[in-house]
Amino acid sequence: MIIKTGAVMIKAGIMQSFAYRASGFLLMLLNNLLYLALIYFLWKGIFNSNNIELLNGMTFNQTLLYLGLAVALQPIVETYVIWQMSADILTGQISLHIVKPISYQTYLFFLMIGENLITTLVVFLPTFVIVYFLTNSFVVLSYNILLFVISILISIIINYLVGFIVGTFCLYVQSPAGLDNMRMIVVFLLSGAIIPIAFFPELLRSVVMLLPFQAIYNAPLQFLLSSGINLNEIIHTFANQLFWVIILYGLSKIIWSISIKKITVNGG
Amino acid sequence: MKNYFKKVKYYIHIYRMILIQDLKTKMSFRADFLISSFSGIMLNAASFISIWIMFQNFSSIMNWNYYEMLFLYGFSLLALTPQLVFFDNSWVLCDKVFKGDFITYCFRPINIFFYYTFEKININAIGQFFIGVTLITYSWIKLGLDVNTIIVFKLIISLLTASLFMIAIVIFISSMSFWIINAKGLMDFFSKFKDYTRYPFTIFNNFFKFVFSFIIPIGFVAYYPSLFFIHTEELSWISFFGVFYGIILLYFSYKVWVKGALQYSGTGS
Numbered sequence: 001m002i003i004k005t006g007a008v009m010i011k012a013g014i015m016q017s018f019a020y021r022a023s024g025f026l027l028m029l030l031n032n033l034l035y036l037a038l039i040y041f042l043w044k045g046i047f048n049s050n051n052i053e054l055l056n057g058m059t060f061n062q063t064l065l066y067l068g069l070a071v072a073l074q075p076i077v078e079t080y081v082i083w084q085m086s087a088d089i090l091t092g093q094i095s096l097h098i099v100k101p102i103s104y105q106t107y108l109f110f111l112m113i114g115e116n117l118i119t120t121l122v123v124f125l126p127t128f129v130i131v132y133f134l135t136n137s138f139v140v141l142s143y144n145i146l147l148f149v150i151s152i153l154i155s156i157i158i159n160y161l162v163g164f165i166v167g168t169f170c171l172y173v174q175s176p177a178g179l180d181n182m183r184m185i186v187v188f189l190l191s192g193a194i195i196p197i198a199f200f201p202e203l204l205r206s207v208v209m210l211l212p213f214q215a216i217y218n219a220p221l222q223f224l225l226s227s228g229i230n231l232n233e234i235i236h237t238f239a240n241q242l243f244w245v246i247i248l249y250g251l252s253k254i255i256w257s258i259s260i261k262k263i264t265v266n267g268g
Numbered sequence: 269m270k271n272y273f274k275k276v277k278y279y280i281h282i283y284r285m286i287l288i289q290d291l292k293t294k295m296s297f298r299a300d301f302l303i304s305s306f307s308g309i310m311l312n313a314a315s316f317i318s319i320w321i322m323f324q325n326f327s328s329i330m331n332w333n334y335y336e337m338l339f340l341y342g343f344s345l346l347a348l349t350p351q352l353v354f355f356d357n358s359w360v361l362c363d364k365v366f367k368g369d370f371i372t373y374c375f376r377p378i379n380i381f382f383y384y385t386f387e388k389i390n391i392n393a394i395g396q397f398f399i400g401v402t403l404i405t406y407s408w409i410k411l412g413l414d415v416n417t418i419i420v421f422k423l424i425i426s427l428l429t430a431s432l433f434m435i436a437i438v439i440f441i442s443s444m445s446f447w448i449i450n451a452k453g454l455m456d457f458f459s460k461f462k463d464y465t466r467y468p469f470t471i472f473n474n475f476f477k478f479v480f481s482f483i484i485p486i487g488f489v490a491y492y493p494s495l496f497f498i499h500t501e502e503l504s505w506i507s508f509f510g511v512f513y514g515i516i517l518l519y520f521s522y523k524v525w526v527k528g529a530l531q532y533s534g535t536g537s
Contacts, residue, residue, distance in 0.1 A: 181311065
């Protein structure tokens with residue numbers, strides 16, 4: 001049942017993303033490539049002008065791989081759930097969604113998966129290939145790819161849950177742009193998508209590791225950085241990610257059920 | 269000449285009236301105003317923190333030290349502020365053209381560019397102005413640069429000319445919505461470039477240096493004009509050229525915008 005409804009929702013998401021023209025995808029890809037060029041030159045400048053080989057245990061190739069893949073992963077992991085929720089609340093559509101047999105949260109999740117499926121194909125794959133060659137085929141293509149993929153699937157859920165929790169506040173204030181910007185700033189900075197977490201000062205790093213955001217970008221990227229990762233680390237990373245899925249899922253349910261009582265639909 | 273002054277006075281009067289209307293609308297969404305302002309401050313705080321974190325690991329980027337990078341960042345924040353505050357409506361031009369709302373502007377008896385562009389003011393971006401001033405002052409003191417009337421005057425002039433570039437880019441790209449149906453993607457694409465302005469351009473190779481100087485002229489937003497004050501050994505004719513280049517680009521993009529607006533025929537709704 002849930003799989004069948006899920007498939008329908010995913011299809012709806014795919015259709016929705018097709019409304020975005022081919023030129024839109026092309027610009028997204030071009031944007032990624034320009035950003036890749038920026039971080040390539042910036043970090044090359046940093047490594048070369050300071051005459052360093054190793055920075056916090058990371059080589060230039062590792063840094064570039066980490067930051068480049070964080071960019072490449074964005075079309076897969078990023079979510080526009082806040083905008084969707086805000087639009088549903090503003091138009092009153094939400095009153096139709098909350099009486100349906102499928103929960104609003106599940107509905108939005110499948111919609112997002114469908115939307116991101118297309119961007120994954122047309123934006124992620126080309127960016128990944130370019131990062132792969134830019135770092136001199138540095139990624140070891142072995143079983144760690146499998147771990148990486150599983151970890152990303154969990155990242156998607158975590159990032160979605162964070163988005164849903166923030167989106168719930170649209171029931172109180174109609175400010176999707178402000179809320180989504182704040183979410184993005186916090187997620188990108190504290191997940192290592194802008195600067196690798198390994199570069200953070202000791203104290204800040206230990207605080208960041210206690211937060212859910214590192215489980216979004218930092219966790220899957222770790223699997224690709226080191227080829228010789230041991231079983232302990234694998235279990236630890238997955239346990240940490242699953243822990244945050246459970247906590248955030250519970251939290252989103254609680255916040256949603258409290259907030260939905262306050263809903264006012266204009267006209268509808 | 270007297271006629272000309274009258275016209276300017278008339279436009280200033282109109283601008284004040286439009287502004288009051290816009291501010292009244294904004295006041296009725298107070299929570300949105302607070303959240304937007306706060307997210308703007310957070311964005312700048314995050315950028316500052318990322319520069320700080322980077323410099324915990326090394327002492328310079330291409331011989332640009334921490335305070336010089338802060339100066340560059342502050343300069344770019346200040347040079348981007350006029351575009352953010354006064355030209356906010358340009359970002360939604362594509363939607364208005366697409367949906368047909370733009371036709372309402374075609375019937376006003378005043379300059380169509382003036383009325384459309386200055387209809388909205390984004391006052392929450394003023395927070396960025398204060399952050400920029402603080403960063404420049406802080407790095408100025410730490411770098412031990414001179415303070416006198418001439419240099420302050422020079423700073424203001426170079427900030428003003430630097431601010432023209434982002435304004436010109438945004439006007440030009442937004443005017444594309446008169447010809448292209450989906451200009452929104454293009455707008456999103458160009459909005460990312462403001463983050464590229466805060467790095468010393470010596471990191472780039474010649475190809476990217478050329479692109480970011482003349483084709484997408486973001487180098488003139490902060491890097492080239494900053495060379496008048498810091499790293500003067502990197503100063504070349506390009507920085508002086510920038511002073512005039514901005515005016516030329518602004519005039520050109522204004523002309524393109526007006527040309528597009530005049531041939532706009534609405535959507536028939």
